Amino acid sequence: MSTTDASYRRRDDAAYPPLDHPDYGSTRTRHPKQPPVPLEHTLSEVTGPGPALAEVMPQDADLTTNAGTGAEAMGERIIVTGRVLDEDGTPQANTLVEIWQCNAAGRYIHEGDQHPAPIDPNFIGRGRCATDEDGTYRFLTIKPGAYPWRNHPNAWRPAHIHFSLFGPALVTRLITQMYFPGDPLHELDPIMGSVPREHWHRMIGDYDHSITQEEWALGYRFDIVLRGPDATPFEAGGAGALA
Amino acid sequence: MSATEPTPELLPQTPSQTVGPFFHYALTEEPIDRLDPDGQAGQAIVVHGTVRDGAGDLVRDAMIEVWQADGGGRYRHPADGRSADVPSSFIGFGRVAVAKETGEFSVTTVMPGTVPGRGGTVQAPHLNVHVFARGLLNHLHTRVYFEGAAANDADPVLTGVPSERRHTLLARPDGEQDGLRRYRFDVVLQGEGETVFFDA
Numbered sequence: 054m055s056t057t058d059a060s061y062r063r064r065d066d067a068a069y070p071p072l073d074h075p076d077y078g079s080t081r082t083r084h085p086k087q088p089p090v091p092l093e094h095t096l097s098e099v100t101g102p103g104p105a106l107a108e109v110m111p112q113d114a115d116l117t118t119n120a121g122t123g124a125e126a127m128g129e130r131i132i133v134t135g136r137v138l139d140e141d142g143t144p145q146a147n148t149l150v151e152i153w154q155c156n157a158a159g160r161y162i163h164e165g166d167q168h169p170a171p172i173d174p175n176f177i178g179r180g181r182c183a184t185d186e187d188g189t190y191r192f193l194t195i196k197p198g199a200y201p202w203r204n205h206p207n208a209w210r211p212a213h214i215h216f217s218l219f220g221p222a223l224v225t226r227l228i229t230q231m232y233f234p235g236d237p238l239h240e241l242d243p244i245m246g247s248v249p250r251e252h253w254h255r256m257i258g259d260y261d262h263s264i265t266q267e268e269w270a271l272g273y274r275f276d277i278v279l280r281g282p283d284a285t286p287f288e289a290g291g292a293g294a295l296a
Numbered sequence: 297m298s299a300t301e302p303t304p305e306l307l308p309q310t311p312s313q314t315v316g317p318f319f320h321y322a323l324t325e326e327p328i329d330r331l332d333p334d335g336q337a338g339q340a341i342v343v344h345g346t347v348r349d350g351a352g353d354l355v356r357d358a359m360i361e362v363w364q365a366d367g368g369g370r371y372r373h374p375a376d377g378r379s380a381d382v383p384s385s386f387i388g389f390g391r392v393a394v395a396k397e398t399g400e401f402s403v404t405t406v407m408p409g410t411v412p413g414r415g416g417t418v419q420a421p422h423l424n425v426h427v428f429a430r431g432l433l434n435h436l437h438t439r440v441y442f443e444g445a446a447a448n449d450a451d452p453v454l455t456g457v458p459s460e461r462r463h464t465l466l467a468r469p470d471g472e473q474d475g476l477r478r479y480r481f482d483v484v485l486q487g488e489g490e491t492v493f494f495d496a
Contacts, residue, residue, distance in 0.1 A: 058414070059375060064495075065309040070433035077314075079431030082350040083485045089495035090457055092437075095413050097424050098496050100373035102363055102389035140306040153322030163318040165357070179322035215316065217323060222375070223363050223424055224496050228435060230313040247433050248311045255310050278307045 060094035060283045061224045062140060068255065070247030077243040078204050094224065101226065103219030106149040107183035114182035116154075116194035118175075126176035128157025128195035130270040133231070133258065136188040137218060140281035144188030150277075151181040151217040152192060159198030168200050193270065199238055211238035211245065220279040231275045232257045312434040317357040319428070324359060324393040331362070331405035337386035338367020338406030342478040343440065343467060346399045347427060350486030354399030358429040358483075362390035362403055362440075364422070369409030404476065410447050420447035420454060427483055436493045440481045443468045457492050464491045 072084040092098065112119055117126045133152075137145040155161045155178060158170040162177050176195060184190045197212045213230040220226065232245060234257055239245055248256065255278070264272020315323075332340065343362075347355040365371050365388065370378040372388050382388070390403040411419040423440040441454055443466040448454055454462060467479035484491050 062306075064434075065311070068309060068311045070311060070313070072433060072436075074433060077431070077433070079314075080433065081431075082353075083355070083429060083431035085436065085490055085493050086350075086486055087461075087490055087492070089437075089493045092453065092494035092496040093414055094496065095419060095453075096371060096376055096411055097363075097365075097419065097422070097439075100363070100371035100375050102361075102387060104374065105372060105387045105389070138307055140309060142307055151322055153319060155318075161318040161321075163321060165317055177321060179325070181322075215313075215319065215322070217315075217319075223426075223437075226361075226426060226435065227310060227312060228315050228428065229310050244314060244433070247313075252308070252311060255308055256313070277310045280309060281306070 059099045061099065061222055061280045062283050064280065068248060068252035074243065074247040077247060098224050099222050101219060101221060101223040103148060103221055103225070106219060107147045109149070109181050109183050114180055114190075114192050116152075116176065116178065116180040116192060119180060120175050120177045122175045124175045126156070126195045127173050128176075130193065131196045132191065132193055132264050132266065132270050132272045133214065133275060134189065134191040134264060134272070135258075135275040135277060137184050137190065137220075137277045137279065138188055139220070139225075139279050143281070144184070144186070145220055145279060146184055146186045146188055148184045148188070149181060149219055150184060150190045151179070152194075152214050153179045154194065154197040154214045155200055157195050157198050159200035170198070170200065196233070196271075204243060209238055209241070211236045211242050216277065218277060218279065225279040227277070227279055229277070230256060233273070234258065234260055314430060314433050315359060315428040315435070317430040319359060320393055324391060327393070328389060328391045329403045331364070331388060331390045331403060332366075332383070332386050334383065334385040336383035338409070340404065340476045341407050342402060342404050342473045342476050343423065343481055344400055344402035344470075344478065345467075345481040345483060346401070347394060347429065347483040347485065354394075355429050355485065356394060356396055356399050358394045358401070358427060360390075360392055360394070360401045360403075361426040361428070362405065363424040364388050364405065365408040365411050367406050367409050369411045369421075371411075407442070413452050417452045418447060418450060420445050420451035422451075427485075436485070437496050438483070438491055438493050439465055440467050441465050442479060461492050464489060
């Protein structure tokens with residue numbers, strides 16, 4: 054059996070941010086100046102760590118209590134759920150989804166965050182879960198606040214949750230951010246603005262009243278689409294499947 | 297799906313965004329810096345280095361991910377038909393942040409074997425590396441080869457890189473650490489000596 058003829062579709066360059074985006078000041082000394090060298094996909098690119106990384110505990114997905122203090126995080130409780138799919142709409146089952154975010158007051162628990170907003174000792178702002186057979190993930194968390202940063206005068210980041218996913222291959226690795234609908238800061242944010250506006254909807258969660266739970270939490274839906282296979286990468290259930 | 301999508305038969309890919317500066321608690325609180333904890337997957341080595349920006353300054357909020365084959369050149373993944381032979385303790389994945397004080401990253405792993413390439417070619421031993429940092433709106437993808445490896449001269453990827461830049465993909469022997477052979481690989485994001493990054 055050939056193991057090296059498979060490949061994945063290329064990045065959607067129309068919707069992906071450029072590495073050089075001067076409005077986001079940190080790119081100026083960090084973006085490579087040489088064009089990237091095209092790389093045909095080999096076994097090195099069509100394999101990846103994802104299938105081996107889905108060991109999580111149920112409590113890891115509850116950011117309102119996973120600080121382990123015995124007390125609940127402060128803020129507006131929200132449910133964030135969605136499906137991880139590839140471009141063909143195939144659910145990505147058993148995929149590790151990791152998130153991190155600031156607290157309701159707009160502060161990360163990270164020591165590098167010196168924004169003078171309160172730290173919530175009951176909120177560490179990280180969570181993870183694995184998708185189910187339908188590609189669905191689900192987190193219970195606190196709506197993150199906006200916070201200032203020093204990119205430009207009076208710069209504030211819109212509320213967002215960072216997402217990290219692996220998918221089935223090295224080339225499906227994705228780190229992105231989920232933004233919240235209707236936030237006036239979207240228009241002013243150079244990180245979000247690195248993606249052409251017509252594609253922002255791919256990064257904005259939808260308020261979904263069917264997810265909202267009465268007297269408990271508002272609900273948002275955020276589906277994530279990873280790059281899909283360009284050819285059948287391997288025989289399903291074939292030799293070498295992970296034990 | 298909106299009418300603006302150019303390829304209506306496909307779902308639209310979710311775009312990348314930067315990892316930002318505050319990923320540590322979520323992604324590297326439990327660093328994965330020993331890829332072969334049971335020492336069964338091959339010859340143990342240490343790979344370490346730094347990440348520098350276009351001003352020559354250390355990038356102190358970078359994260360490095362490593363994906364590699366075992367000493368037999370096999371990936372622990374169903375797309376590799378030989379994965380059943382990979383030692384069970386070896387997942388081939390590492391993830392570390394650079395140390396805030398020194399700007400260094402380090403992983404203890406094994407020297408990978410040669411890996412099948414396209415069209416019956418042989419790929420020299422290499423690590424597949426992703427670099428994440430504040431200021432990188434999409435992570436960077438590179439490979440670490442090993443200086444002096446016999447298979448380098450025939451590696452289809454390495455030999456496809458302009459010869460004057462090829463050295464940026466080579467880890468160099470750098471003494472020993474805890475009795476293991478150590479290799480140094482420094483990442484340069486921009487400017488003179490800029491690391492070759494791949495568009496995969």
